[in-house]
Amino acid sequence: MKNRNSRSAKFENTKQALELILHWQSAFASHTDRMLFAANYPARINLPGDLHTCLDNASFGETVFASFPSGSLIEYYPNQFIQLPYACIQPIGNTGIRVEPRQGRFYPRCIIAGSLGIDHHDRQPMRIIDTNASSFTVDLNHPLANLAIEVGVRLMPLTDNPQTTLNESTEPLNTALATGIGLQKMLDQSPDFYDQDMFTRQDSSNDAIFYRQKRMVHHIDQSASDTITQIYRRELLPQMRVLDLMSSWQSHLPNDITDLHITGLGMNDSELLANPDLDDYVVHDLNQQPSLPFSNDFFDLTLCSLSIEYLVDPLSVLHEVIRVTRPGGKLLVSFSNRSFQSKAITIWHELHLFERLGLVLDLMLRTRGLIDLTTETLQGQPRAANDIYSGKLMSGDPVFVVSATVNR
Template identity: 35%
Template sequence: MKLLHSALRFRVNYFSDLGRHQVVVWMPGDTPPVDAQMDVGPKIEHEVPIDVFRSDIAPLKQGRFYPSQLLHADDAPGPMFRVKQLNDAHFVANFSHPLQDRIFSIDSGKSDVSTEPIGKVTQLLEWSGMETQYQTPTDFESPDAFAREDESPDAVFYAEPRKLIHVDAVCARRIQALYRTVLPENARVLDLMAGWRSHLPDTVASAVGLGMNAEELADNPQLAERVVHDLNADTKLPFADASFDAVVCTVSFEYLTQPRAIVDDIRRVLKPGGMFVVTLSNRYFPPKVIRLWTQLHPMERMAWVGMLIKSAGFKKVETYVERGLKRPKEDRYADRLAESDPLFAAWGVVP
């Protein structure tokens, strides 16, 4: 009989021009109550000369977040800042908490979970708001955004089956739980960039896997159909219009070199009302990840994916973060990291 742990599921809720946002942190059941309107501090903005920023380390971009160490200054009023306005001579650095100018709420609920909750109250607002967008969208992409360390053909890199799960077992279960919550029941699902495991719930009717390695796809017990296809070589999906109720991409989006074209085509193969769901975490293959991914905070990665989904014409865009559960002891990083891999997700619905 598996031991269940008493837990509190705290959730921060807010909106931005991108859509709805949720940040969930699992905490021990005896965690004291949290104020539904926690204080995030005052508004702190400064106009800064452009040459104060260390542009030799990173490009300065509208809407991006940066650590204050990238400023030639010893008296920065906060550990990070967001670029609110930018011209050739100056930029406005916002050192406030990302939720300082937004309405947000915090709720909680009791639950018994199979994994020990170890989250802390400080995590509720630690990252919250970094994915929000203003009317002027964040300028994420540089000319080299989709360059990679290894530009050799992907067919060569993925020729040998790896049969890896790119998150720990706890995070994998949370991905499956999220899919169970957001995907329509009895859906025909396309698992994009699939491997030997899909993390789909038993509520889907059937799944088609599109991936790079035939042996891995053949070993995936959840797939009814299997298609080997290199999306970086050919962005057009080999399916008819309106073929699927949902498309998922699980911890693989960071390898796409032409993501805009692919997200556009994902909308084509979805039925009206169909969903595109992208789940992310913090592990990746360095040789094949796009350069942009290595330059962004995980919350900004999720925001960028959400912006791609919205710009492709999807509606009801949402982002979701979940963290605070204990890492399984058999995971290879268990001796260094106490907490399970975080889960990030973004999704939208075809109108």
């Protein structure tokens, strides 16, 4: 044990981060979740299996992986399936509102405070796995329990920003798992996301009026934008035709790839005109007219950045995306934790950040024209030195991306 962390000790008290990576597979998609942690003293960090030894022997910046068979990393407890009467549901906070449990959905445990020894402050998620006329059944297991998981770690340098703050934890795996990772995993049957109010909004007024005002603002911080750009870069090839759906004055595309034809579709003419990435654009309200003004198979790649939550008929729009994107082409949908609250659909507000991935996956599956679904997330990035919240907020904006391949 004395020599276990000898190599990590070489980097003690230096400004660096530990990146934790989880790869796992659900019934409908493959998933990658990443999170950054402070690692000034890596010898004090606990890692599962022999990952610490592997990290000790790795070069700085090298990623090492370990595979954990089903149930060996996160244990599964059959006795955590519990049937309860509806009468045990407690109001949320001081609102007096009691949720109506819906099958497949996640809710904070505090809605059953007073039952099973659960406290009214307990925000850990639980899944509703069954409902009937008089009762419902909850699963208190972690959503990744009993799954095979590949875990990766690497030490990486930090920026020179003196105000950089990262999550500090001696148990990074447990900390990451507590953020909601796994809530994108759907039941074998579709979660019950859908009701008559799902696509309503706080502000149902004409979107053309709302978006008439030019908003040349950053909707995510620079670190999150850079991450989205890196993910998009993987899909870009020379001479591609790319549709930037629900575009604005930024497309989050790399500026060193120029042999592309980028078409933007958005709501504000001035914002689209100011976007340096666009070769052409169309002003078009998808909530008024979901049909896309393009011919079949026109695009190789369709991107929807930070906007999916504003669509009141996302299924119709996704069907149109499938029509205008060639077979074998890709669709990437990205979002973060910010939005125009009054214009986002009701269900978006109700879901945990990671459960929103499940909603997007479910919408894609319902089209029956998209395959090879994947999700990718990144949390805990440091903010850039010039960010207005640098030194004020713990970390940068999280990134969530869902991708799929057109198949028709």
